[in-house]
Amino acid sequence: MRFALGAVADKAGYGLEAHESLGSTNAEGLLRAEAGVSRPLWIVTSRQTAGHGRRGRAWETPSGNLAASLVVPGVADRPLAAGLGFVAGLALNSAITAVAPRAMARTVLDGYEAPGHRLALKWPNDVLLDGAKLAGVLVEVHSHEEAGLAAVVGIGVNVAAAPKDTSYPATSLAELGSDCTAADLFEALSDSWVGFYAIWNGGRGLPDIRRLWLEQAAGIGAPVAIRHGDDVIRGIFETLDDEGRLVVLTDAGSRRMIAAGEVHFGTAATMR
Structure with missing residues (x-):
């Protein structure tokens, strides 16, 4: 499979x-x-054999799916680097909509409505299609003695096939009926990233990224359960705070700001 940058990304100097x-x-x-x-660099492959997601979970990418990572040099600090996960989610949503326009059709997900179309962003790092996982993002940070911090934004998308026997429902663009390829999606993604990264503006545009992300978020106003280690926090997903943390009105009536955890919405959130 031949991958190429989009015209916007190429003009912006991405490698x-x-x-x-x-x-x-x-x-x-x-x-x-x-x-x-010294410049943003995309690394993409037709087949990934030893990928990983959050908490070290295996993420194998068979031929036909998209596995890509973007190296972003010159990140100011680690908390700001985490915000690039929201940039990636927005760029993915835009790119998927461009190459698979039927993904814009309305649907009702499990216990909540997607914001006008079948795609929705799940905090902190997933893209959902009809409530099932279509894509995931993993941001890792590297500190270089001379060059400073660089973020590596890993993106995996189920284009041709979805994994089976997972603990969560997963789907693919092919199951939607789309005939787009991983190369088609990558070209669109490389261009859409440029626009949202410009809004992010080194972290100064995080309030705008937060607003855009919330407009496409899954589960706002719905029951949510967040597992962090042995602790499970249950309540209603209200919003994101200014730092991108999940704000939950707990069953006990207090508000909790959640920086990390495994999130379940809808029916799964109400199960004990």
Whole structure:
């Protein structure tokens, strides 16, 4: 499969490394960060054999799906780097809509409504299609002695196939009826990233990114359960705070700001 940058990304000076097969695009991205890259660099592969998601979960990407990582040098600090996950979610939603326009059709998800279309962003790092996981994002940070901090934004999308026997429902663009390829989606993604990254503006535009993300968020106003270690917090998903943390009105009536955890909405959130 031949990958290429979109015209907007190419003009903006982004780099591209395309591989037939890699263990992990994020691992490769961290190596480039260690080498001290001076411009944003995309690393993409037709097949990923040893990828990982949050909390070290395996993320295998068979041929036909998209596995890509973007190395972003010059990040001011680690908390700001986490905000790039929201940038990635917005860019993904925009790119998927561009290459698979039927994804814009209205639907009602499990216990909540998607905001006018079938795609929705799930805090902190997933894109949902009809309530099932379509894509995931993983942001990792590398500190270089001379070049400073670089973020590696890993993105995996189920284009041709979705994993089976998972603890959560998953789906693919092919199941939607889309005939787009991983290369089609990557080209659109590389361009849409440029626009949302400009809004992010080194973190200064985080309030605008937060607002845009909330407009496309899944589960606002619905029951939510967040598992963090052995602790489970239940309540209503109200909003994101200024730092991008989940704001939950708990069953006990207090408000909790959640920085990390495994999130369940709808029916799954009410199960004990």
